[in-house]
Amino acid sequence: MEFLSENRFRLLALALVVGLGILYLAGGKRVSQQDFVGKWQSDRAVTPIYLAGNGEWELRKDDGTILQYGVWRYEGKQIIWSIKQGGRVIDDPNPVLSVTPAEFRLKERDGQTTVFKRLN
Secondary structure (H helix, E strand, C coil), X not given: CHHHHHHHHHHHHHHHHHHHHXXXXXXXXXXXXXXXXXXXXXXXXXXXXXXXXXXXXXXXXXXCCEEEEEEEEEECCEEXXXXXXXCEEEEEEEEEEXXXXXXXXEECCCCCEXXXXXXX
């Protein structure tokens, strides 16, 4: 009877270790707003987007001309873009599908995926 209990204990311990390993690998690194800071090229636009650490974003041409700007934040596994149109501020939340140091992917409101590749 003692042998059975010892094997059961080892099996339980092994299952716990394997389960924790799977959780660690699946969870990976915790994503933060800092992971998105930099110069990016969207597969939907010609002009690069600059995401600043202070929460501002700009579509800026190479000659420095700013075409559009606003604020952004990473919250609840989404990037939320905020744009002022007239007297209103419009938030556009996009779920983050994946993040690596080289690129991130967002799901747009229309269901399509936008890929941003790091330029710097």
